[in-house]
Amino acid sequence: MKNSTSQDPSQSRGRNIALGAAFGLLIGGGLDLILGDTGWGLVIGILLGALAGYWIKFPLPAMQYPPHVVRRIVLSAVLFFVFLFGSQWLLNQYIGQSYQVLVALAPSIPATLLGLSIASAIAHLDELQRRIQLEAIGIAFGGSVIITFSYALMIQVGAPEVSWMFVPLLMVLLWGIGKLWTMWKYR
Amino acid sequence: MDDVEISMKNRLKVLRAEQNWSQAVLAHKVGVSRQTINAIETGKYDPSLPLAFKLSKLFNLSIEEVFDPTDLG
Numbered sequence: 001m002k003n004s005t006s007q008d009p010s011q012s013r014g015r016n017i018a019l020g021a022a023f024g025l026l027i028g029g030g031l032d033l034i035l036g037d038t039g040w041g042l043v044i045g046i047l048l049g050a051l052a053g054y055w056i057k058f059p060l061p062a063m064q065y066p067p068h069v070v071r072r073i074v075l076s077a078v079l080f081f082v083f084l085f086g087s088q089w090l091l092n093q094y095i096g097q098s099y100q101v102l103v104a105l106a107p108s109i110p111a112t113l114l115g116l117s118i119a120s121a122i123a124h125l126d127e128l129q130r131r132i133q134l135e136a137i138g139i140a141f142g143g144s145v146i147i148t149f150s151y152a153l154m155i156q157v158g159a160p161e162v163s164w165m166f167v168p169l170l171m172v173l174l175w176g177i178g179k180l181w182t183m184w185k186y187r
Numbered sequence: 188m189d190d191v192e193i194s195m196k197n198r199l200k201v202l203r204a205e206q207n208w209s210q211a212v213l214a215h216k217v218g219v220s221r222q223t224i225n226a227i228e229t230g231k232y233d234p235s236l237p238l239a240f241k242l243s244k245l246f247n248l249s250i251e252e253v254f255d256p257t258d259l260g
Binding site: 061062063064125129131187 | 219221222223231232235238
């Protein structure tokens with residue numbers, strides 16, 4: 001029988017490190033944006049992500065998205081970051097008060113496109129990969145509810161209020177952790 | 188720790204070996220990922236009915252000849 005399950009360990013480790021660093025970049029960049037653009041979030045995010053990728057011993061299976069779906073996700077993500085940084089920059093300039101709400105909400109449009117693209121991509125996966133995504137999204141939803149609810153209770157006893165931007169970032173972080181867990185389960 | 192449900196036994200690995208196919212080749216033939224074939228073979232995942240039909244049809248066997256449900260009780 002042909003060798004079918006083995007994969008070059010150094011190749012899979014390199015891929016795991018790259019994926020971990022990319023995920024760390026996303027989370028660290030988000031933290032930077034929320035906490036005031038210090039740059040440390042990016043650096044720490046990439047380092048921790050790469051370290052986590054190095055620590056993961058099994059090869060992370062690639063989700064089989066059709067190329068046109070990947071292009072849609074990449075385009076939506078690029079638009080999202082352009083709108084996000086553009087709106088932040090504009091809000092720091094002098095713009096009329098009547099436009100401020102529109103400018104502040106502008107990133108929600110590409111964010112919606114990105115969400116729809118991801119949903120479409122998940123619909124194109126095979127049955128096990130859809131199950132992995134469903135379980136990961138369940139973990140992200142449940143974890144976010146527990147953490148945000150617990151923090152809301154802590155605010156009542158003096159914990160500092162934090163930006164709502166932490167909620168989607170937390171959901172993305174838990175989605176990534178959930179995917180890792182379910183991928184390991186079905187490895 | 189393993190919280191994956193108890194799965195059906197199956198002969199997929201043996202049948203695949205008889206054809207000298209890799210997991211990737213079999214996955215391509217039935218339109219799923221290699222990971223899915225691996226999870227079925229290792230008993231971590233039970234396929235849907237359409238996929239089970241596809242797999243058994245590929246080997247010209249009935250579903251019962253590929254998947255053994257006796258352990259399910």
